[in-house]
Amino acid sequence: MNAAALPGSSDTAPFIAVTGGTGLLGSYLVRDLLVAGRNVALVVRRDRKRSAATRVEAVVRHWEETLETSLPRPVVLEGDLAQPFCGLAEEDRQWLHWNCSALLHNAASLSFRGADRAAEPWLTNVTGTAHAIDLARAADIEHFHHVSTAYVCGLREGTVLEDDLDVGQPFGNDYETSKCAAEKMVREAGFESATVYRPSIIVGDSETGYTSTYHGFFAGLRLGHTLLTRVAKGSTSGPALLALIGVNQADRKNFVPVDWVSAVIAHAVQTPGARGRTYHLTHPDPLSMRTVGRIIQEAVETFSVAASPDDPDRCDERWFADNLRSQLDVYQSYFRNDPVFDRRHTESLASHLPCPPLDDPTLLRMSQFAIECDFGRRPTRATSPSGVAAS
Numbered sequence: 369m370n371a372a373a374l375p376g377s378s379d380t381a382p383f384i385a386v387t388g389g390t391g392l393l394g395s396y397l398v399r400d401l402l403v404a405g406r407n408v409a410l411v412v413r414r415d416r417k418r419s420a421a422t423r424v425e426a427v428v429r430h431w432e433e434t435l436e437t438s439l440p441r442p443v444v445l446e447g448d449l450a451q452p453f454c455g456l457a458e459e460d461r462q463w464l465h466w467n468c469s470a471l472l473h474n475a476a477s478l479s480f481r482g483a484d485r486a487a488e489p490w491l492t493n494v495t496g497t498a499h500a501i502d503l504a505r506a507a508d509i510e511h512f513h514h515v516s517t518a519y520v521c522g523l524r525e526g527t528v529l530e531d532d533l534d535v536g537q538p539f540g541n542d543y544e545t546s547k548c549a550a551e552k553m554v555r556e557a558g559f560e561s562a563t564v565y566r567p568s569i570i571v572g573d574s575e576t577g578y579t580s581t582y583h584g585f586f587a588g589l590r591l592g593h594t595l596l597t598r599v600a601k602g603s604t605s606g607p608a609l610l611a612l613i614g615v616n617q618a619d620r621k622n623f624v625p626v627d628w629v630s631a632v633i634a635h636a637v638q639t640p641g642a643r644g645r646t647y648h649l650t651h652p653d654p655l656s657m658r659t660v661g662r663i664i665q666e667a668v669e670t671f672s673v674a675a676s677p678d679d680p681d682r683c684d685e686r687w688f689a690d691n692l693r694s695q696l697d698v699y700q701s702y703f704r705n706d707p708v709f710d711r712r713h714t715e716s717l718a719s720h721l722p723c724p725p726l727d728d729p730t731l732l733r734m735s736q737f738a739i740e741c742d743f744g745r746r747p748t749r750a751t752s753p754s755g756v757a758a759s
């Protein structure tokens with residue numbers, strides 16, 4: 369820990385503890401809370417090369433460079449959600465007790481499939497959430513904020529209300545099942561308030577295009593990009609791509625920019641009247657898959673470099689169909705028509721924060737960013753907040 373753990377040292381405003389601060393959404397939450405002047409403590413694990421403190425420093429420095437301003441340093445609590453009490457040392461748990469009034473539990477595994485309940489996504493999403501709840505309870509934290517997903521609705525159709533959770537719905541993958549189980553635990557844990565945020569599919573920054581993860585929209589984009597760079601120009605028509613993935617062009621998908629999701633959550637955690645409710649952080653205007661296919665086509669034809677006929681690595685389309693379609697199989701459960709996410713709670717909370725439109729220029733900017741950094745394999749104009757090329 370990088371701050372004195374003194375009982376009663378909280379003569380300053382209480383801290384908010386945040387998990388998952390090194391991830392895509394988490395790094396934006398760190399930015400928005402620090403910029404708002406909140407005292408922030410981050411529960412972060414070390415990685416193979418870097419301590420938690422070094423990783424957090426990289427996140428804050430990224431924002432200092434981007435915003436061209438200096439920011440206060442969060443308190444760093446090194447821990448792993450897979451461990452009881454998130455693996456926090458006794459000293460750090462005591463510090464939480466004396467200094468924190470709220471925990472924003474944002475960390476999760478985004479692995480879609482896992483049969484072994486002792487492995488991902490179950491380990492972080494279910495066991496890890498139980499550990500976060502235990503930690504908060506032991507530290508007498510009153511307000512638990514939980515980042516869930518709109519897809520706890522599973523395969524439901526029609527309209528899904530923000531107060532709905534388990535209505536016996538089937539799920540599309542283990543990730544959705546695990547996140548639904550986690551949200552249930554949070555709601556039933558008996559905190560003074562439990563506030564739940566349910567984003568739909570998070571895409572990049574609406575202004576810069578930045579992202580560090582490449583799910584959903586970016587999986588389709590990567591498919592088109594790979595096709596163009598390994599096969600040949602002209603093979604990437606949007607409808608052809610969609611047919612290959614197996615989606616209906618009339619289906620609608622709900623995408624939201626990461627900066628907006630973070631802005632609404634940061635506003636909610638600082639608004640006492642917002643506590644205790646569930647918020648669909650979803651776009652009021654979902655995109656049709658026809659639009660998604662058209663954007664992917666335009667993006668790869670503009671930003672990707674097509675395979676040349678004498679490229680020894682050039683493959684035929686059969687190779688592509690055999691290999692990439694099986695890799696994309698895991699996303700099949702997402703390439704389906706979304707229900708209508710009722711968002712009345714979100715509208716009443718954040719009418720001053722309208723969700724930015726995902727128009728063609730915005731989606732193309734995000735696509736350009738992803739293609740330029742080769743979907744995280746190459747650094748691009750902005751370095752990743754994690755301090756390395758995103759993976």
Ligand SMILES: NC(=O)c1ccc[n+]([C@@H]2O[C@H](COP(=O)([O-])OP(=O)(O)OC[C@H]3O[C@@H](n4cnc5c(N)ncnc54)[C@H](OP(=O)(O)O)[C@@H]3O)[C@@H](O)[C@H]2O)c1
Binds near residue numbers: 391414447
């Ligand atoms: N991305 C989406 O489309 C989407 C949509 C709806 C909801 N959500 C929800 O939004 C939240 C943030 O997602 P994201 O897209 O920002 O994901 P992300 O970029 O993959 O970040 C996940 C974060 O969780 C941390 N984490 C995972 N397992 C951990 C563990 N065992 N101990 C400590 N930290 C751990 C990661 O730490 P490391 O850096 O150490 O790995 C990382 O900071 C999640 O709750 C997710 O379910 C995401």
